[in-house]
Amino acid sequence: MTQARQLHLGAFMRPVSIHTAWWRYPGAQTDANFNFAALKHFAQTLERGKFDAFFMADHLAVLNMPIQALKRSATVTSFDPMILLPALAAVTERIGLIATGSTSYDQPFHVARRFASLDALSNGRAGWNIVTTGNPESARNFGLDDHLDHAERYRRAREFYDVVTGLWDSFADDAFLRDQASGVFFDPDKMHVLNHQGEFFKVRGPLNVARPVQGWPVIVQAGASEAGRQLAAETAEMVFGAGGPLDAAREFYADVKGRMVKLGRNREHLKILPGALVVVGATRDEAQAKKDLIDSLVHPDSGLASLSVALGVDASHFELDAPLPDIPETNASKSSRERVIDSARRENLTVRQLAARAGSYGGNSFVGTAADIADQMEEWFLTGAADGFNLMFHTVPAGLEEFVDQVIPELQRRGLFRREYEGTTLREHLGLPRPANRFFR
Secondary structure (H helix, E strand, O other), X not given: OOXXXXXXXXXXXXXXXXXXXXXXXXXXXXXXXXXXXXXXXXHHHHHHOOOOEEXXXXXXXXXXXXXXXXXXXXXXXXXXXHHHHHHHHOOOOOOEEEEEEEOOOOOHHHHHHHHHHHHHHOOOOEEXXXXXXXXXXXXXHOOOOOOOOHHHHHHHHHHHHHHHHHHHOOEOOOOEEEEOOOOEEEOHHHEOOOOEEOOOOEEOOOOOOOOOOOOOOEEEEOOOOHHHHHHHHHHOOEXXXXXXXXXXXXXXXXXXXXXXXXXXXXXXXXXXXEEEEEEEOOOHHHXXXXXXXXXXXXXXXXXXXXXXXXXXXXXXXXXXXXXXXXXXXXXXXHHHHHHHHHXXXXXXXXXXXXXXXXXXXXXXXXXXXXXXXXXXXXXXXXXXXXXXXXXXXXXXXXXXXXXXXXXHHHHHHOOOOOOOOOOOOHHHHXXXXXXXXXXXO
């Protein structure tokens, strides 16, 4: 019997693991970020596990860390998500396909067209992760010396969302008649010309793609700053939440859902999925040994580079065995910076300890047996911290397969997770309504 409320699970698959040493783990598929056969296997395995979505982040710069760290990074090469996800759509049937589309370095018409096309190709499984792109190195690949400041990036993102969703509503669902007898292909009265003119964009429209299968692809957002929380409350239908202490997760969950209610949105129309690194073992000791092994494979060069990215400052000159010094405000992502600083102060961590954690993933980790991990996920789910999780595996393919083969059955046994997909679209998986067309009723 189906439970009224169940966990939602996404898999963070670009990079294929958040852990910087995943590719050094024994048995790892070292070229997985740029190996279609491997990625196809991962997507099909996740679909076998009835995951809601395959989540693909995107990076628009390679030179975002010192070369001594970069040479140890497996993220240097990867597929363009809007090339990979249509290919995966052809070899899967139900799993959702979510990708990042930058609001800082792309145009609304491009994003609207790509995601509408992906939604059609996948029969309604697309999701757009709205990202403002906080990495300043990306600007240099787009003719700029520096990127927009934080507040301006979020104002641009808000307008970007309005334009994209307006373009998705260019045609009524029944606009395309394709009447061979009369020779009328579509009804012009069911086409809307957007004619948007705003602070950042001037877009005439309409979009040259029919209205998406889902009405709109699912809107995903990941920011945790004040501006990010407000953008999520106004626009998002799924949030890739920061994985941190349980109390902080509950505060974030209550805050964003509360903002939604004040805006007149139904709180159930947004699913908050914190990130979590999972390491599964037959025993707790075995799981911890796996975690200890992969953490030991993080090179200090990689750890300091990851810490620098998280803080938005160069950490390579910090004294390793001293506390974290005061970190000035920067133009980089505020949520990751604050998360590192908070953990450093709360746990009295040294720079060396922070670097090791940054390289291994400084957010939430579930390490243990299938039952242990299910216990922790259940606590988060039932105590107002999460609607599910966006999971990261310590290595692939082993970490992914262990979770699907061991933890998923345990969650199903407890009635916390589906045994079969009950719908065909990502919106149906997440229990989200299909948006009405704002121009046609």
